[in-house]
Amino acid sequence: AQSVSQHxxxxxxxxxxxxxxxxxxSYGGTVNLFWYVQYPGQHLQLLLKYFSGDxxxxxxKGFEAEFIKSKFSFNLRKPSVQxxxxxxxxxxxxxxxTDKLIFGxxxxxxxxx
Amino acid sequence: DSGVTQTPKHLITAxxxxxxxxxxxxxxxxxxxxxxxxxxxxxxxxxxYYNGEERAKGNILERFSAQQFPDLHSELNLSSLELGDSxxxxxxxxxxxxxxxxxxxxxxxxxxxL
Numbered sequence: 007a008q009s010v011s012q013h014x015x016x017x018x019x020x021x022x023x024x025x026x027x028x029x030x031x032s033y034g035g036t037v038n039l040f041w042y043v044q045y046p047g048q049h050l051q052l053l054l055k056y057f058s059g060d061x062x063x064x065x066x067k068g069f070e071a072e073f074i075k076s077k078f079s080f081n082l083r084k085p086s087v088q089x090x091x092x093x094x095x096x097x098x099x100x101x102x103x104t105d106k107l108i109f110g111x112x113x114x115x116x117x118x119x
Numbered sequence: 120d121s122g123v124t125q126t127p128k129h130l131i132t133a134x135x136x137x138x139x140x141x142x143x144x145x146x147x148x149x150x151x152x153x154x155x156x157x158x159x160x161x162x163x164x165x166x167x168y169y170n171g172e173e174r175a176k177g178n179i180l181e182r183f184s185a186q187q188f189p190d191l192h193s194e195l196n197l198s199s200l201e202l203g204d205s206x207x208x209x210x211x212x213x214x215x216x217x218x219x220x221x222x223x224x225x226x227x228x229x230x231x232x233l
Contacts, residue, residue: 052222104175
Protein backbone atom coordinates (compact mmCIF):
# COMPACT_ATOMS: atom_id res chain seq x y z
CA ALA A 7 0.00 0.00 0.00
CA GLN A 8 1.06 3.55 -0.66
CA SER A 9 2.67 5.18 2.39
CA VAL A 10 4.66 8.23 3.43
CA SER A 11 7.38 8.20 6.06
CA GLN A 12 8.69 11.18 7.96
CA HIS A 13 11.61 10.06 10.05
CA UNK A 14 12.00 13.16 12.17
CA UNK A 15 9.14 13.39 14.63
CA UNK A 16 10.40 16.35 16.60
CA UNK A 17 13.13 18.78 15.59
CA UNK A 18 14.46 21.54 17.78
CA UNK A 19 16.61 24.28 16.27
CA UNK A 20 17.93 27.71 17.10
CA UNK A 21 17.13 30.63 14.85
CA UNK A 22 19.39 30.87 11.79
CA UNK A 23 20.12 27.15 11.81
CA UNK A 24 19.57 25.20 8.62
CA UNK A 25 16.66 22.79 8.34
CA UNK A 26 16.17 19.56 6.47
CA UNK A 27 13.13 17.37 7.07
CA UNK A 28 13.08 13.94 5.54
CA UNK A 29 10.20 12.45 3.57
CA UNK A 30 10.11 9.11 1.80
CA UNK A 31 7.22 7.53 -0.01
CA SER A 32 6.54 4.03 -1.19
CA TYR A 33 5.09 3.83 -4.66
CA GLY A 34 6.74 3.01 -7.94
CA GLY A 35 4.54 4.99 -10.27
CA THR A 36 4.13 8.67 -11.02
CA VAL A 37 3.31 10.71 -7.94
CA ASN A 38 2.47 14.25 -6.97
CA LEU A 39 4.28 15.46 -3.86
CA PHE A 40 3.35 18.08 -1.31
CA TRP A 41 4.51 19.68 1.91
CA TYR A 42 1.85 21.18 4.15
CA VAL A 43 2.41 23.23 7.28
CA GLN A 44 0.22 23.70 10.32
CA TYR A 45 1.13 26.70 12.48
CA PRO A 46 -0.04 26.57 16.11
CA GLY A 47 -3.80 27.02 16.28
CA GLN A 48 -4.18 27.32 12.53
CA HIS A 49 -5.37 25.17 9.65
CA LEU A 50 -3.14 23.13 7.36
CA GLN A 51 -1.84 25.10 4.43
CA LEU A 52 0.21 24.26 1.37
CA LEU A 53 3.92 25.05 1.57
CA LEU A 54 4.97 23.71 -1.82
CA LYS A 55 4.18 21.03 -4.37
CA TYR A 56 5.83 19.01 -7.09
CA PHE A 57 4.04 17.60 -10.11
CA SER A 58 6.72 17.43 -12.80
CA GLY A 59 9.69 19.30 -14.24
CA ASP A 60 12.51 20.76 -12.18
CA UNK A 61 12.95 18.48 -9.16
CA UNK A 62 13.96 21.42 -7.00
CA UNK A 63 10.78 23.18 -5.97
CA UNK A 64 10.58 26.51 -4.22
CA UNK A 65 7.70 27.31 -1.92
CA UNK A 66 6.55 30.08 0.34
CA LYS A 67 8.58 31.62 3.17
CA GLY A 68 11.95 30.52 1.78
CA PHE A 69 11.27 26.79 1.86
CA GLU A 70 12.34 24.45 -0.90
CA ALA A 71 12.15 20.72 -1.51
CA GLU A 72 14.03 18.36 -3.76
CA PHE A 73 12.44 15.37 -5.44
CA ILE A 74 14.90 12.50 -5.86
CA LYS A 75 13.08 9.82 -7.77
CA SER A 76 15.74 7.14 -7.29
CA LYS A 77 15.49 7.56 -3.52
CA PHE A 78 11.70 8.01 -3.41
CA SER A 79 12.38 11.13 -1.37
CA PHE A 80 11.06 14.67 -1.18
CA ASN A 81 13.01 16.39 1.58
CA LEU A 82 12.13 19.87 2.78
CA ARG A 83 14.88 22.42 3.35
CA LYS A 84 15.36 25.96 4.55
CA PRO A 85 18.80 27.56 4.85
CA SER A 86 18.00 29.68 7.90
CA VAL A 87 14.96 29.09 10.10
CA GLN A 88 13.09 31.73 12.07
CA UNK A 89 11.13 31.53 15.28
CA UNK A 90 7.97 31.96 13.18
CA UNK A 91 8.69 28.66 11.41
CA UNK A 92 7.67 26.81 14.57
CA UNK A 93 4.92 24.51 13.30
CA UNK A 94 4.09 20.97 12.31
CA UNK A 95 5.15 19.95 8.81
CA UNK A 96 3.45 17.22 6.82
CA UNK A 97 4.69 15.53 3.69
CA UNK A 98 1.97 14.15 1.44
CA UNK A 99 1.68 12.25 -1.81
CA UNK A 100 -0.95 11.31 -4.33
CA UNK A 101 -0.76 8.96 -7.21
CA UNK A 102 -0.84 10.86 -10.47
CA UNK A 103 -4.31 12.16 -11.27
CA THR A 104 -5.97 10.62 -8.21
CA ASP A 105 -7.65 12.29 -5.29
CA LYS A 106 -6.35 10.38 -2.31
CA LEU A 107 -3.78 12.58 -0.55
CA ILE A 108 -1.74 10.39 1.80
CA PHE A 109 0.01 12.22 4.64
CA GLY A 110 3.06 11.34 6.64
CA UNK A 111 2.83 11.42 10.41
CA UNK A 112 4.25 14.92 10.58
CA UNK A 113 7.33 16.56 12.05
CA UNK A 114 7.03 19.07 14.84
CA UNK A 115 9.57 21.84 14.46
CA UNK A 116 10.42 24.10 17.37
CA UNK A 117 12.66 27.08 16.72
CA UNK A 118 14.09 28.93 19.68
CA UNK A 119 15.30 32.54 19.47
CA ASP B 120 -8.64 32.07 6.68
CA SER B 121 -8.82 29.18 4.18
CA GLY B 122 -12.47 29.75 3.31
CA VAL B 123 -13.45 26.27 4.53
CA THR B 124 -15.81 26.35 7.50
CA GLN B 125 -16.25 23.49 9.93
CA THR B 126 -18.75 23.19 12.74
CA PRO B 127 -18.73 22.51 15.60
CA LYS B 128 -15.18 23.40 16.60
CA HIS B 129 -15.35 21.28 19.73
CA LEU B 130 -17.66 18.44 20.67
CA ILE B 131 -17.74 16.29 23.78
CA THR B 132 -19.95 13.24 23.85
CA ALA B 133 -20.27 9.79 25.38
CA UNK B 134 -19.51 6.35 24.03
CA UNK B 135 -22.31 4.87 21.97
CA UNK B 136 -23.59 8.25 20.84
CA UNK B 137 -23.85 9.66 17.32
CA UNK B 138 -22.56 13.02 16.10
CA UNK B 139 -22.61 14.96 12.86
CA UNK B 140 -19.78 17.18 11.72
CA UNK B 141 -20.45 19.79 9.09
CA UNK B 142 -18.23 21.32 6.44
CA UNK B 143 -18.81 24.19 4.05
CA UNK B 144 -16.22 24.24 1.27
CA UNK B 145 -14.67 27.33 -0.30
CA UNK B 146 -16.91 29.09 -2.73
CA UNK B 147 -16.65 27.35 -6.10
CA UNK B 148 -14.93 24.21 -4.81
CA UNK B 149 -16.65 21.01 -5.87
CA UNK B 150 -14.53 18.47 -4.00
CA UNK B 151 -14.72 17.87 -0.27
CA UNK B 152 -12.34 15.64 1.65
CA UNK B 153 -12.53 14.36 5.21
CA UNK B 154 -9.48 13.50 7.31
CA UNK B 155 -9.05 12.19 10.84
CA UNK B 156 -6.04 13.32 12.86
CA UNK B 157 -5.16 11.38 15.97
CA UNK B 158 -1.99 11.26 18.03
CA UNK B 159 -1.18 7.66 17.23
CA UNK B 160 -2.18 7.52 13.55
CA UNK B 161 -1.51 10.98 12.18
CA UNK B 162 -3.67 12.34 9.36
CA UNK B 163 -5.80 9.60 7.86
CA UNK B 164 -7.81 10.11 4.69
CA UNK B 165 -11.40 9.07 5.23
CA UNK B 166 -13.43 9.91 2.17
CA UNK B 167 -13.83 12.36 -0.72
CA TYR B 168 -16.91 13.67 -2.50
CA TYR B 169 -17.01 15.47 -5.79
CA ASN B 170 -20.11 17.39 -6.78
CA GLY B 171 -22.33 15.23 -4.63
CA GLU B 172 -20.88 11.84 -5.46
CA GLU B 173 -18.41 9.70 -3.57
CA ARG B 174 -15.08 9.86 -5.38
CA ALA B 175 -12.51 8.11 -3.21
CA LYS B 176 -12.59 6.14 -0.01
CA GLY B 177 -9.87 5.67 2.56
CA ASN B 178 -9.73 4.20 6.03
CA ILE B 179 -13.30 5.04 6.94
CA LEU B 180 -15.01 2.79 9.45
CA GLU B 181 -18.42 1.32 8.69
CA ARG B 182 -19.78 3.24 11.69
CA PHE B 183 -18.89 6.45 9.84
CA SER B 184 -20.67 7.83 6.82
CA ALA B 185 -20.59 11.04 4.84
CA GLN B 186 -22.51 12.83 2.18
CA GLN B 187 -22.31 15.95 0.09
CA PHE B 188 -25.46 17.93 -0.48
CA PRO B 189 -26.61 19.85 -3.60
CA ASP B 190 -25.32 23.10 -2.09
CA LEU B 191 -21.93 21.31 -1.82
CA HIS B 192 -21.68 21.34 1.94
CA SER B 193 -20.78 18.00 3.45
CA GLU B 194 -21.56 16.14 6.65
CA LEU B 195 -19.62 13.40 8.36
CA ASN B 196 -21.73 11.18 10.57
CA LEU B 197 -20.04 9.20 13.31
CA SER B 198 -22.14 6.63 15.16
CA SER B 199 -21.72 4.12 17.98
CA LEU B 200 -18.84 6.23 19.14
CA GLU B 201 -15.89 4.65 20.90
CA LEU B 202 -13.14 6.21 22.98
CA GLY B 203 -10.73 5.69 20.10
CA ASP B 204 -12.80 7.94 17.85
CA SER B 205 -11.58 10.94 19.83
CA UNK B 206 -9.63 12.96 17.28
CA UNK B 207 -9.48 16.11 15.23
CA UNK B 208 -11.56 15.79 12.08
CA UNK B 209 -10.54 17.98 9.19
CA UNK B 210 -12.46 18.89 6.11
CA UNK B 211 -10.71 20.16 3.00
CA UNK B 212 -11.92 21.33 -0.36
CA UNK B 213 -10.56 21.81 -3.85
CA UNK B 214 -11.93 22.96 -7.17
CA UNK B 215 -11.60 19.75 -9.06
CA UNK B 216 -10.64 16.12 -8.92
CA UNK B 217 -7.37 14.52 -9.88
CA UNK B 218 -5.73 16.48 -7.08
CA UNK B 219 -3.80 18.61 -9.51
CA UNK B 220 -4.32 21.51 -7.22
CA UNK B 221 -3.94 22.14 -3.54
CA UNK B 222 -6.38 21.30 -0.82
CA UNK B 223 -7.73 24.03 1.43
CA UNK B 224 -8.30 22.86 4.98
CA UNK B 225 -10.72 23.97 7.60
CA UNK B 226 -9.68 24.44 11.21
CA UNK B 227 -11.08 21.09 12.23
CA UNK B 228 -13.67 19.73 14.63
CA UNK B 229 -12.22 18.32 17.81
CA UNK B 230 -14.24 15.35 19.02
CA UNK B 231 -13.81 14.02 22.53
CA UNK B 232 -15.55 10.78 23.41
CA LEU B 233 -15.82 10.10 27.15
